[in-house]
Amino acid sequence: MSLKNIIDLYRYLNKPVYDSNNRRFSFNGSYTNTLRGKLSEIDFNSKFIQDADFAINGDFVNIDDGFPNCKKNDSIEFTIKLAPDGLIAFHLSWADFIYAANYELIKCNYPEEFYIVEDDYYSKEDGINITDSKLKILVKLVNYLSSQAEGTYFEEKFLCLVYFCKSEEGIVDKMLLKINFNNPTLLVDKIDSDIFNELFLKESDDLLINEKKNIFLTTLNDFLRPLSEEIRFISLVTEIKKFQELFLNNLKLYFDKFSFQKIRQEVANAEIDFSEKCSKTLSDIQAKLLGIPISLAGVIAIFNSKDKYEILMLFIGITFTSLILTSTVKVQLNNLNAIKSASKNVFDGFINRYLSCPETLRDMIVNEKRMLDEQQKETSMWLHIFLILSLSPFVLSLIFIMVIYIPRIFFLYS
Structure with a gap:
């Protein structure tokens, strides 16, 4: 029975x-x-x-x-x-049920079997009762609040939850939340708990779930601390929409800041990568550029030489050295142009992608791009100087031969 x-x-x-x-x-x-x-x-x-x-x-x-x-x-x-006594019983109204079940409700033990006379509602029958749904959500909320509290204890008909919160000044203070279901105003409005559902889960795939929980507790402290202890729980339930708006706003501010830091890191990494590639275009040919002064020494040797075969061998050596150096510098110039094109596309993409970001972030991206452009411009200047220097031994030796030695040869055989 x-x-x-x-x-x-x-x-x-x-x-x-x-x-x-x-x-x-x-x-x-x-x-x-x-x-x-x-x-x-x-x-x-x-x-x-x-x-x-x-x-x-x-x-x-x-x-x-x-x-x-x-x-x-x-x-x-x-x-x-x-x-x-007993909760498995008839209750004239939901108020009577809450009064009888208050102690179990604040312990988050929702009675499975009961009958509400006014609503002709039997809890084990199929069907949805709005008040029953509200109470279950409240119990779920209290269960979550309890799990996040630093301490809990019972005081008369209240469940007392203790939270320790740090103020902006860095002072740790205690906040007390007294929970009692025996108040008809708790069931006035529909309670929307959708945004809290993932917080109520014991396990979550959300990598930022801990951050969200911390934001929830911070919002709870900001919302309830100005109120007296006796009305904090009632105010939280009756103004749950206001609390949710504050929570979502704090969540948005956090993720905006999180995204800001992530974007800054992304831009900085891109700037460092292109800067290193740009520097590498010079460092890779530093050893080979030592061939320039050697070639210039060969030009002096041509100028001082009287032997035509020696002059010819020196000229051939200088020519090959200049060609090798010139081609090497030319390759690095092509690499630099590719780096400039890639960096332009990347940073233009940053600027277009983050148009809605704070002005400080956009200014940072533009400034990083400007400094990278200056580095690329300076690198390009040095590569062009090295290109000219690479050709100079060949040009000088050719001039010496054409201006000095060819006329001398013609003079000897004339």
């Missing part, structure tokens, strides 16, 4: 007046086979019933002997008094 048998009887009797103070209901009417069947299904010695009095046609009925068969025009009168 369960509470459902008593509820079925109560509904069959067309829900007579329920005296919540004395926890009883009465009936006076026809005694039928259907009613006899309903009564026979109930164990009147169960934990749900404290007392029951029956009279058929004015005669007392001993329920231990069972209910007699029905006769035509039989009438029955009875009063059933339900057992005191």
Whole structure:
């Protein structure tokens, strides 16, 4: 036998007046086979019933002997008094239920079986009851608040949650949140808990779940600290939309800051990468550029030489050296142009992608691009100087030969 048998009887009797103070209901009417069947299904010695009095046609009925068969025009009168205490019981209204279940609710133990007379709502039947849904969300919220508290204790009819919060001045202070469900204003508005669902989960794939929880607690402190302890929980529930807006705003500010740092790191890494590549175009040819002064020494040797074969060999050596150096510098110039093109595309992409970012971030990107452009311009200048220097031994030696030695040869053979 369960509470459902008593509820079925109560509904069959067309829900007579329920005296919540004395926890009883009465009936006076026809005694039928259907009613006899309903009564026979109930164990009147169960934990749900404290007392029951029956009279058929004015005669007392001993329920231990069972209910007699029905006769035509039989009438029955009875009063059933339900057992005191216990949550598996009849409750006239949700307010009565909350009053009776307050201690279990603040411990986050939601009763599985109960009956609300005014709503004709039995908790184990299919269907959705708005108040029931609200209470379950509240219990879920309290459960989460409790899990994040530094300490919990019970004080009379309150669950007290202790939080330690750090102020902007760095001072750690205690905030107390007293929770009691026994207040009708808690059930006035619909409670939207969608944004908290991921916080209520014991396990989450969100890599930033801890940051979100910290922001939740910070928002809770900012929202409740100015209020007195007695109204903090009521204010949190009745103004849950305002609290959610504050939480989402704080969440947005955090992620904007997080994104800002991420973008800064991304831009800085790109600047460092292109800067290193730019520097490498010079460092890679430093050893080879030592061939320039050697070639210039060869030019001096040509100028001082009197032997035409020696001059020819020196000229050939200088020519090959100049060609090698020139081609090497030319390759590095091509690499630099490729680096300049790539860096322009990357930084232009940064600027276009982060148009909506704070002005300081856009200025940082532009400044990084400007400094990189200056470095590339300076590198390009040095590479062009080295290109000219690479060609200079060949040009000078050619001039010496054409201006000095060729006329001398013609003069000797003329």
